Amino acid sequence: MTSNPRDQTLRIGAWELIPARGLLRRNGEETRLEPRHADLLIFLAEHPGEVVSTEEILSRVWSGTLVGDHSLYQAIAKLRKALGDDSAQKRYIETVPKRGYRLLAEVVKTAEIDGDREPTPPRSPTPWTASPRHLLPLAAALLVVILALSFWHFLPQAPDEATPAIRPRLLVLPFASLSDKAADHFIAEGFSIELAHLLGVSHQLQVLGPVSAKLAAESALDVTEVGQRLDADFVVTGSLRRAADLLRISATITDTASGSQRWSQIFERHDGDIFGLQAEVARQIAEALQANLQGRPTPPASAASGDAKAAYGYFLLGQSHRRNRSAASLTLARDAFEQALQLDPGLVSAKRELAATQLLLSFYDNLGFREALEQAEPLLEQALRATPDDPELLGTIGLSHYLKGSYGLAEEYLRRAITADPSYSEGWMWLGLAERQQGRLRDAIDAFRQARALEPLMVSTSVNLANALSWSGEPQAGRKLLEELVQTIRDAPQAYRVLSGIALESGDLVAAYRWAQTALSIDPEDSVSKGSMALVLAYLDQYQAVRELLTSNREQPTHGRAVQLYLDRMSLMIGSVPIEDVADRYESRLIASPRVQEIEWRLANARLGLADAFAGDLDSARDRLARSLEGRVHPIERTDYDLFVCTTLVDVQTRLGAHDAARQWLRRCQGDFEAARQYGWDSLAMRYVRARLARLGGDSTQALEHLRIAVAHGFRNGKLLAADPVFEPLRQTAAFQDIQTRIQDLVRKDWEETKNPLACQQPNGASCDPAENDPGAPQPQASSAEPSQTDPHKNPADLP
Structure with missing residues (x-):
């Protein structure tokens, strides 16, 4: 030994x-x-x-x-x-x-050494029947125990020496429906999702997420290959059959290393009670292994009423739909959870999931955020009184605080959630978003990596990690991650949009155009994909096409929060709408409800202040920008964007002759910049801000050098540089004009290359020509539009 x-x-x-x-x-x-x-x-x-x-x-x-x-x-x-x-x-x-x-x-x-300490007895293996840290509904807790016990029965035990525990990775594939009813397909899938969540509560298991499981099940690979592709040690498969009052569920555990079945069982009930069947499964497995159920009583077979049985079926149906982050699937999930609660108003898990669905609908559909909160918060309060330690409930509360801009509180709830359930992939992802919004990019990357390890095929986990890597100075790593993902999942426009944004930040406008067009080719009417293409075309100086795309967007009905955030950035980025329209839109939001969140108020002031500053309305710009930044604890939108807002305020104060105030804000901007670097930020926006800081500090030579470095690293926003008042004193210098000429030459070269058909080899076979993929799409044309009111914001909002 x-x-x-x-x-x-x-x-x-x-x-x-x-x-x-x-x-x-x-x-x-x-x-x-x-x-x-x-x-x-x-x-x-x-x-x-x-x-x-x-x-x-x-x-x-x-x-x-x-x-x-x-x-x-x-x-x-x-x-x-x-x-x-x-x-x-x-x-x-x-x-x-x-x-x-x-x-x-x-x-x-x-x-x-023999005298330095008392001998420590070897650590005994900890069985998976250890008491759970939190209470769950009885049948759910028993289900966790039975399958955990099954695995413990045949997995290697911990060695005597104190070595770090290695948690087996488990994949629960969607159960197959053997029934005639179409709804039973979704109920079977929902059952597998619940099973995966319940198993994930065990700290001795790492359970992969249901989105990756569903995508893997749809592939042509066998169970062993699926497990190996997703690096799973064991795969759980099963089937569900309902005929009249008969309910039969079979489950099998396969070892992916050997391909052998380690456990298999069939369970039946003649009253069609899927919830009650969980208790029966628990009893039979526990008896077979002679396990100790920690003294927990098992409910009688008739514990659930007819309405409760049907309610649980609707709950499972909603679970299946909720995992797809589309407006249509989330609407179906909401309807199923509402039906479940009509049949069984005490079904706490349905209250939790309905609240989460409402919050996600405010982001992915046109449900107003304040309306979503009004519907979700009472449900969360009721659920919290009933199950205060439920990890998914804590995570959903964390999501609500994140969307409200209460990032510290969101982090606290989300940490409690993932501590209770380390396999809670959504919790890890939302934690990363909360940490990123507090400026801690390195911590956010760690959380996103955890989320992606649990959900390797879920687009939003990969998108958030790829964006964070790009902002930390590793755009190629983020790009590679998504390029690998879209080889498997080819109909995910959000992945292509983020690929476009990362390519744009790297200065590869040809690739940015290609990826944006791929996203648009998947759904030519998608508003965010139109915004992504418009942004690339703006960098390529094709302003007529940009205006047509954004005009079609503005004519559509109210957008969800994700789309609105994108359009807000776009309207400032390219000056596509008059500043009066921007002001009307923001000011109407601020007075629309007494429940406006502070983060919305700050964001509105920041965006309007930037527009005022570029338009030359210095007094309004000073007031708005100061209101957005004073007393701020967390970033308004993103750490590097906040630095652009901060340096704009310094410039406005300087132009107004308020030199003492300008110096005070400059010191604050410099301190925030250094703190951001320590937290891991190294984005292209940071490089541009560094040039601004040097110019505002009086060092024009350094400002020009930092601009040259930014161009070398991919800065191509010539319109921003031409319009930026911070660089007005340098505009007539030969060095500054050389930088502008360099950007123009690079952009012109890239535009010519985008028109070359040989330059567009897309993974899904789509053409890069907008007219070929979408006859209604505007044709890119050269334009001599004047410089715009601009903003460095490029990427669409992170996906919760």
Whole structure:
């Protein structure tokens, strides 16, 4: 048996580490390390001279604890201080940018120590029947126990030595319906979704999400291949048959490594009660394994009334529809949950899911956000009184706070949710959005990666991660992630739109045009896809086509929140509507209801203030921009965009002669810029803001150099540069004009290439020619439109 590293003294460079006591010793000098910091140093010492990634360290040293990169950074800093490491020339711990950390010092293991600590007995395996952290409806809790017990019966047990637990990855494929009724197909799928959620509550299992499971089931691969593609250790399959009063459910567990079936069972009920069948399954499996059900009583077979049985069927039907984030499927889900609650007003899970559906409809459809809140919040309050520890309920409450702009409160609820259910993929994704909205991009990337590991085929998880990677200075990584996704899922316009946005930020206008056209070819009437294409055409100086696209958008009825956010940015980006129209739209929103959220008020002031600043209305711009920024705790929209707002206010104050106020705001902008870099932001907008900061600080040479760097990294928004009042003092200089000419030449070259059919090889075979894919689409034409009122906002809103 290998010796436990904690039983050995380690000599690390000039230091002696006694792991059992967390003690560093050198020439009579002693330093006591915090337990976590000692674990970190031990782990690095196990890999001397090797680069160890952040993910590996967090997985090993912080195993089971939800933290972000910032905790690791602080621990590394404290270790360096304890070791006396030289900040100028590292002798112990080296940071390898974008890769991880490396222990530089030589490591020597000395003899085992016999007096430093009491012997620790080997850790016993923890059975999966450990008490759950929260209460669930009785039948649901039993179902978690029975399948968890089944897996525990044949999975390898933990070794005696204290090694990090590896949670098996489980995929629950949609159950097949063997009934004649079409609705039973959705009920069977909903049953599998509930089963996956219930299994995910176990901290010993990592359960992949239902969206990826559904897409995998629709492929032509067999069960073993599906599991291997999604890196699942076990796959659960099953079927459901209803005929008159007979309900039969079969379930099978397959080991993907060997392809063998590890467990299979058929269960029947003659009263058609799908909810009651869960209790019967629990009893039979528990009896077969002689398991301890923690003293929980099982409900009698007749526990559910006829209405309750039917209500649960509608609930499962809604669950199936809710996972598809389209307006049509969410509407079907809402109808099913409402029907369930009419039959059984006490069905708490239906209240939770109906609330979540209302919130998502406000984003993906034309349901007003305030109306959605009015419908969702009473349901959430009722559900919270009944099941205060339900992870999905906590997550939905977190989503409501995120959409309201209460990001800190959203994070608190979402952390509670994923702590209770580490396999809750939506919770991880929404947590990432809440962290990103607080400016912590590195933490957000970690959460998005967790969400994508659980839902590798869900478009919104990949889209959010790809965007975050792009904003952190890794656009190619985000682009590669989505390019791989669209090889599998080819009818996802949001993935193509984000690919277009990432290509746009990288300066690849040809690829940006190609991806935007692919999105538009999937649904030529999709408003957001039209906005995406309009944005690319604006960069390519094709303003006639831009105006036609946006005019068709404005003629449509009220849009959902996702579309409206995009159109708001577009209207400022290219000056497609008069500033009076922009003001009327925002001001009408602010007075439409007494329940306006503060984040909406700040966003309206920021957008209107930017429009005023570019139009030359300095007094209005100063008032609006100051209102948007003063007293702000979290970013208004996005950290790098807020810096554009902040530097615009500095310029407005300067032009108004308020130099003291301008200096105060400039210091704040500079501090916010440095904080953003520490939190991981390295977007193209950040590079442009850096040039603005240099110019506002009086260093024109540095401002021009930063502009050149921004162009080298993909900045192509020549209209913004031409209209930006911050650079007015530089506009007549040869260096500035050279930068403008360089951008114009690059844009002209890219536009010519977009018209070359050989340049457009799309993964779904669609043509890049708008007329070929959509005869009604406007033809791109060269335009000599004057510079626009512009805004650096490019990407559509993140997808919840």
